[in-house]
Amino acid sequence: MSWRLLILGSNAAMPNHGRITSSQVLLTDKDYYQIDCGEATQIRLAEYKVKRNKIRAVFISHLHGDHIFGLPGLITSYFHYSRTDDLHIIGPPGIKKLITTILELSECHLDFTLQIKEVKATEKVQVYSDSTLDVFAFPLDHRIHTNGYLFIEKTQKPNIRKDMVSKLKLSVDEILKLKAGITVDREEAQKISPEEVLHPQKSPHSYAYCSDTRFNKAIAAYIKNVQVLYHEATYTDDMADKANERGHSTAKEAAHIAHLAEAKTLVIGHYSGKFRDVTPLLDEAKAHCPNSLRAYDGEYIDF
Ligand SMILES: [Zn+2]
Incomplete structure (x- = not known):
C-alpha cells in the first residue's frame, strides 16, 4: 500500500505569501486522513x-x-457532497464544544454522524484505529495543550511462497500455522520455519505530525524510528529565544528532534510570515539533517 502526504497549508498564524495555514491530508490507497484544518x-x-x-x-492538534x-x-x-459515512474527529478538549456550538447556532443539521473524541495526551495513547492504520496521540510543548499524532500502517498477514507450498507439500493446517508465525514440526525431526516459506514483510509506513511545539527532547521517544x-x-x-518564548521551534531544533528520533525523513x-522565501529554513534543517524536505502548499511527499 502506498502512502502520500499532501500539504494543503504550510504557513503559521495566518495565510500569507500564497500559503494558507496548517492543513494536510494523508492519502492511503483506501482512505484519507485530514490533519489540522486551517482556514481555506x-x-x-x-x-x-x-x-x-x-x-x-x-486529527486536530490544538485549538x-x-x-x-x-x-x-x-x-x-x-x-x-451527500455524505452519509461517519466522520471521526479527534482533538483536544474543547473541540466538541466548538463544533456543536457552531452547528447549533447556524442551525446546521448533518445527514451523517460526527464521532468526536477529545484527547488530552499526557503520554503516548492510541486514539483511533481502522483496517488501514492505528493512530496514537502524544503531548507536545506549546502555549495551550497540543497533541502530536503518530500514524502507523497496519501490517497485512504475510503471504506464503507458492513454490514452497508445492515443494514441501504443505497442508492447509500447516499453512495457517506458518502464517501465524508458528514453526511446523513434522515426523523424523523435520521442522519448517515461517521465515523459510513466507514472503518477507515490508516494514509498515509511519508518519508523525508535530505542530506546534517548542523543542522538547521527550517528543523523540514517542516517535522513535518513524519513517516521515x-x-x-x-x-x-x-530567533531561537523568540521561538521558545512563543512555544515554537527553529529549523535546527526540528532537525535535532529528527536526529534523536532516528526519523528517516x-x-x-x-x-513564520517573516519568510516569503523559506529556503533559509530548509537550508538550516538540511545542515543538521541532510534528509530534510520542506512542506509547501500543493506539494506531495511520497512514502
Ligand atoms: Zn499554536
Missing part, C-alpha cells in the same frame, strides 16, 4: 482535486485558530 482548507481540497468524501477522520478555522466549513459543506516526521520550524536559529513547515 476547502479551497485547497478543490484546487488539488481531493475527493473529500474519502476523508474518514480529522489555535490557524489550525482549526477551516473545520466548521469542511463539516457543514459535506451536505453538498513533520516537525514545525517556524523560525531560524537566530524530516519535513519542516509552519513557517
Whole structure:
C-alpha cells in the first residue's frame, strides 16, 4: 500500500505569501486522513482535486485558530457532497464544544454522524484505529495543550511462497500455522520455519505530525524510528529565544528532534510570515539533517 502526504497549508498564524495555514491530508490507497484544518482548507481540497468524501477522520492538534478555522466549513459543506459515512474527529478538549456550538447556532443539521473524541495526551495513547492504520496521540510543548499524532500502517498477514507450498507439500493446517508465525514440526525431526516459506514483510509506513511545539527532547521517544516526521520550524536559529518564548521551534531544533528520533525523513513547515522565501529554513534543517524536505502548499511527499 502506498502512502502520500499532501500539504494543503504550510504557513503559521495566518495565510500569507500564497500559503494558507496548517492543513494536510494523508492519502492511503483506501482512505484519507485530514490533519489540522486551517482556514481555506476547502479551497485547497478543490484546487488539488481531493475527493473529500474519502476523508474518514480529522486529527486536530490544538485549538489555535490557524489550525482549526477551516473545520466548521469542511463539516457543514459535506451536505453538498451527500455524505452519509461517519466522520471521526479527534482533538483536544474543547473541540466538541466548538463544533456543536457552531452547528447549533447556524442551525446546521448533518445527514451523517460526527464521532468526536477529545484527547488530552499526557503520554503516548492510541486514539483511533481502522483496517488501514492505528493512530496514537502524544503531548507536545506549546502555549495551550497540543497533541502530536503518530500514524502507523497496519501490517497485512504475510503471504506464503507458492513454490514452497508445492515443494514441501504443505497442508492447509500447516499453512495457517506458518502464517501465524508458528514453526511446523513434522515426523523424523523435520521442522519448517515461517521465515523459510513466507514472503518477507515490508516494514509498515509511519508518519508523525508535530505542530506546534517548542523543542522538547521527550517528543523523540514517542516517535522513535518513524519513517516521515513533520516537525514545525517556524523560525531560524537566530530567533531561537523568540521561538521558545512563543512555544515554537527553529529549523535546527526540528532537525535535532529528527536526529534523536532516528526519523528517516524530516519535513519542516509552519513557517513564520517573516519568510516569503523559506529556503533559509530548509537550508538550516538540511545542515543538521541532510534528509530534510520542506512542506509547501500543493506539494506531495511520497512514502
Ligand atoms: Zn499554536
